[in-house]
Amino acid sequence: MADLSWLRVGGAVDLLFQPAHMADISTFMRAVPDDVNVMPIGVCSNLIVRDGGIRGAVIRLGRGFNGFEVMANGCVRVGASALDAQIAKKAAEAGFDLTFLRTIPGAIGGAIRMNAGCYGHYLADVFVSATAVRRDGKVVTLKPQDMDFAYRHTGLPPDLVIVQAVLSPPKGEPAALEAKMAAALEMRAKSQPVKERSCGSTFRNPAGFSTYSGY
Ligand SMILES: Cc1cc2nc3c(=O)[nH]c(=O)nc-3n(C[C@H](O)[C@H](O)[C@H](O)COP(=O)(O)OP(=O)(O)OC[C@H]3O[C@@H](n4cnc5c(N)ncnc54)[C@H](O)[C@@H]3O)c2cc1C
Structure with missing residues (x-):
């Protein structure tokens, strides 16, 4: 799992399944015995996998x-x-x-x-x-x-x-949206060590608020 995870840590998973299309996932789910754990993953930016790895199957969606x-x-x-x-x-x-x-x-x-x-x-x-x-x-x-x-x-x-x-996102002018993203990247770089593989925020924001919503 270390190769797949954001923090580059983690032992082996018993079974890694990378489906080509949706029907593949259904077929896989039906074939895997009920007592085997199945876990979907993305790019593991919110997961730390232990050195002992993961018992069961991990499903990772690819380019399709x-x-x-x-x-x-x-x-x-x-x-x-x-x-x-x-x-x-x-x-x-x-x-x-x-x-x-x-x-x-x-x-x-x-x-x-x-x-x-x-x-x-x-x-x-x-x-x-x-x-x-x-x-x-x-x-x-x-x-x-x-x-x-x-x-x-x-x-x-x-x-x-x-x-x-x-x-269903709000509409916006591409140039203005581009500027908004540049501002967000700048804001992030000021508050987090973006060049390191950090975990991002360590603490939860209080009562669902983000610290800054004015950009
Ligand atoms: C530097 C850094 C900054 C971050 N900043 C933010 C931030 O500003 N805001 C924020 O909300 N989060 C932030 N995060 C946390 C993380 O990026 C988010 O939680 C992100 O949505 C996780 O996506 P992932 O693809 O990496 O999911 P993973 O970490 O792979 O999985 C997270 C969870 O989602 C499930 N999951 C993944 N893919 C699927 C799927 N296809 N179907 C069903 N379940 C699935 C997994 O089973 C697991 O429970 C940050 C993390 C880091 C490392």
Whole structure:
């Protein structure tokens, strides 16, 4: 796991599964015996894996799941393995404000699972729905009422694999969004050692507030 994790630590997992497409995940879930733990991961920026590794199976979504698409209804569809920063940049180019994702080092699946947020904006604010695969292999659509969003929290089962999501971000001018992202990067660099592999914030913000929301 050290090769896959943000902090470059962690022993071996029993089984690492990298699906090519959604049907692969369903097939895998049905094939794995019920008593084997299954855990989806993103880029492990919110995980520290112990030296003893992970017992069970880890599912890591790859390139087949990193899409970004503007939908006819004015929403965007994003793949779970796409990096938050990449999605923020692609959205800005298309005139959508997902700038709060620009400085978060994770991927979209982890951002949804953790209700990632920055500078007063949260994934929950823009969440419309997500497609996910359950432990029994069934594909389900999750709506906001299924999520139990709270500060860095959802109530999703730990073995549910989020595959993609539909988000409804506010609109913005690409140049203004670009400037907002540059300001966010600057702000982050002032408050965290961005050139080191740190864990980011060590403490929770009080009562769901971010420390700065004025940019
Ligand atoms: C330097 C640094 C700065 C950070 N700054 C912020 C910040 O500003 N705001 C913030 O909110 N967080 C921040 N974080 C924490 C972290 O980046 C977020 O929690 C991020 O959303 C985790 O995404 P990930 O892809 O790395 O998920 P992982 O760490 O791989 O997994 C986190 C959780 O999500 C689950 N998960 C991952 N992918 C999926 C999937 N496809 N389907 C279902 N479940 C999944 C995992 O099982 C696990 O429970 C920071 C971390 C670091 C190291």
